[in-house]
Amino acid sequence: MPTELDELLTSALQERANLGAPIDPARLMRDAVIDGRRIRTRRRVVAAVLAAAAVSAIAVTGTLAPRPSNSAMPAPGPSRSGFLAADLALLPVAAGRPGAGARPDLVATDPLTVHFSTDSIANNAFIATWTSTAGYESATVQRDDFQVYVAVSRDPEKLPPSDSFVKFFRYALGSPTTVTIGGRPGTAATSVGTTRLPGGSQVSLEGKLWALLWQPVDGLWATVEVQGQPLDRAVRIAESVRFDVAKKCALPFTVGRAPAGTKLRTCTVRLGTQLSGRFEDGQLGFGGGSKTFIFYASDSHGGGVYPRPLKAGPNQVWADPRGGNWTMLLDGVFFDVVGSTPHAFTQQQALDTLATVRMRAHPEDPSTW
Amino acid sequence: MARGAALLRFARVLTADEHRAEDLVQDVLAKVYASWRRISLLEHPDLYVRRMLVNAYTSWWRRAVNRELAVAEPAATSSVEDTASESAERDAIWRLVLQLSPRQRTIIVLRYYEDYDDATIAELMQCRPGTVRTQARRALAKLQHLYPAFESANGER
Numbered sequence: 001m002p003t004e005l006d007e008l009l010t011s012a013l014q015e016r017a018n019l020g021a022p023i024d025p026a027r028l029m030r031d032a033v034i035d036g037r038r039i040r041t042r043r044r045v046v047a048a049v050l051a052a053a054a055v056s057a058i059a060v061t062g063t064l065a066p067r068p069s070n071s072a073m074p075a076p077g078p079s080r081s082g083f084l085a086a087d088l089a090l091l092p093v094a095a096g097r098p099g100a101g102a103r104p105d106l107v108a109t110d111p112l113t114v115h116f117s118t119d120s121i122a123n124n125a126f127i128a129t130w131t132s133t134a135g136y137e138s139a140t141v142q143r144d145d146f147q148v149y150v151a152v153s154r155d156p157e158k159l160p161p162s163d164s165f166v167k168f169f170r171y172a173l174g175s176p177t178t179v180t181i182g183g184r185p186g187t188a189a190t191s192v193g194t195t196r197l198p199g200g201s202q203v204s205l206e207g208k209l210w211a212l213l214w215q216p217v218d219g220l221w222a223t224v225e226v227q228g229q230p231l232d233r234a235v236r237i238a239e240s241v242r243f244d245v246a247k248k249c250a251l252p253f254t255v256g257r258a259p260a261g262t263k264l265r266t267c268t269v270r271l272g273t274q275l276s277g278r279f280e281d282g283q284l285g286f287g288g289g290s291k292t293f294i295f296y297a298s299d300s301h302g303g304g305v306y307p308r309p310l311k312a313g314p315n316q317v318w319a320d321p322r323g324g325n326w327t328m329l330l331d332g333v334f335f336d337v338v339g340s341t342p343h344a345f346t347q348q349q350a351l352d353t354l355a356t357v358r359m360r361a362h363p364e365d366p367s368t369w
Numbered sequence: 370m371a372r373g374a375a376l377l378r379f380a381r382v383l384t385a386d387e388h389r390a391e392d393l394v395q396d397v398l399a400k401v402y403a404s405w406r407r408i409s410l411l412e413h414p415d416l417y418v419r420r421m422l423v424n425a426y427t428s429w430w431r432r433a434v435n436r437e438l439a440v441a442e443p444a445a446t447s448s449v450e451d452t453a454s455e456s457a458e459r460d461a462i463w464r465l466v467l468q469l470s471p472r473q474r475t476i477i478v479l480r481y482y483e484d485y486d487d488a489t490i491a492e493l494m495q496c497r498p499g500t501v502r503t504q505a506r507r508a509l510a511k512l513q514h515l516y517p518a519f520e521s522a523n524g525e526r
Binding site for chain 1: 385414466477482509512
């Protein structure tokens with residue numbers, strides 16, 4: 001039972017916590033993302049240097065051949081931001097599949113297909129991400145001169161999705177104005193309010209982001225959010241998105257068998273220039289009922305160090321003793337596999353699925369995936 | 370997003386410094402963003418993030434330069450008029466909390482603000498539950514000593 005002292009302490013601390021300036025969590029997140037990107041890039045550069053050193057050492061001792069490099073891949077060039085920019089328009093064309101312009105009804109029906117192309121934007125970028133999931137398909141491209149988010153859906157209510165700049169960073173938008181995008185009517189709204197830069201100075205968000213919304217064709221809605229460019233440039237960027245081609249949401253690995261009772265629901269692939277190859281990370285999300293089973297593939301693993309590796313076919317797997325989480329290393333790629341709850345899937349179900357994971361023949365060349 | 374606000378409130382009572390709290394939270398959130406794919410796979414990501422904040426706070430106060438920063442002085446005495454006002458009483462208690470060592474204050478904040486049990490606090494602070502209980506007992510004894518109104522209160526959990 002709480003004592004007088006307990007209650008006094010609790011109320012005093014709660015009162016103190018709520019004193020001070022009003023909290024703007026969106027600004028906290030925006031600032032954190034800016035700093036976080038720097039941290040992540042720094043870590044990756046260090047990891048790449050360490051990995052290169054390790055590979056060199058291994059090659060010298062002859063115990064393990066380094067992964068073949070793709071000589072056709074152009075080396076990334078330096079950019080003003082310090083990130084390395086390169087052509088990331090590397091997702092293969094989904095042959096035989098129409099773009100969203102011809103078949104808007106196909107949008108968000110196949111997690112392995114993105115029914116539009118951002119190639120003309122991603123050709124000089126340091127990060128590019130594509131997602132296809134229930135309700136919408138999206139792409140994010142980060143470049144030196146701007147960052148853009150694109151999403152398409154058959155349902156305007158699905159736009160903007162939760163991974164958009166506006167939703168994720170909680171931008172407040174001003175009143176929309178009418179614009180013409182590719183000859184079609186649309187709206188444009190800019191971010192409003194202020195944010196505090198590291199160091200304390202306040203800056204206006206007016207014009208920092210433009211959010212465009214239009215129908216490229218009847219039955220299809222598209223939103224394009226552009227950070228770092230004025231409205232006229234944002235419109236031109238939106239007009240550069242092509243809806244006459246479909247691309248694969250392709251990953252450097254395949255999963256031969258879905259976990260029991262599930263089917264593929266989501267695919268995300270992120271290409272970048274910070275690692276030795278172009279693959280940064282990606283995920284396949286399987287779902288069935290309320291259960292989900294996510295394959296997360298990246299250059300580093302997310303769990304602790306677990307004892308006694310298990311076997312999943314030819315692959316070694318480490319299981320979290322608390323259940324629901326497995327890690328597998330295959331050809332330099334870590335797979336963190338996590339069920340929606342510790343007991344959503346049995347260990348055997350997980351191992352059966354992990355045993356079917358195979359790397360593609362050329363995991364460092366996205367155009368072959 | 371709402372968790373960022375909750376984290377900042379937690380940092381305010383931990384650091385007793387609005388600006389320091391914001392800096393710490395921003396640092397922690399940046400690290401969270403950089404490692405989110407790993408953190409999100411944990412069973413209790415919120416707890417892990419709080420642990421990051423506690424660690425960041427601990428690193429901060431351990432640095433000699435920061436130890437020299439004076440915290441607000443406690444009320445020398447508590448007058449009858451002060452205790453008549455609940456707000457004044459809470460303010461007085463807050464100032465007494467500031468007199469605790471950073472480690473003790475962390476335990477008190479985790480126990481009375483975040484309402485964590487001793488086992489969770491021990492996990493967050495990477496120490497044994499027995500250490501948490503000992504430090505909490507000492508902190509409460511110190512508060513009782515500084516503030517006579519607490520003398521009759523039993524601070525044990």
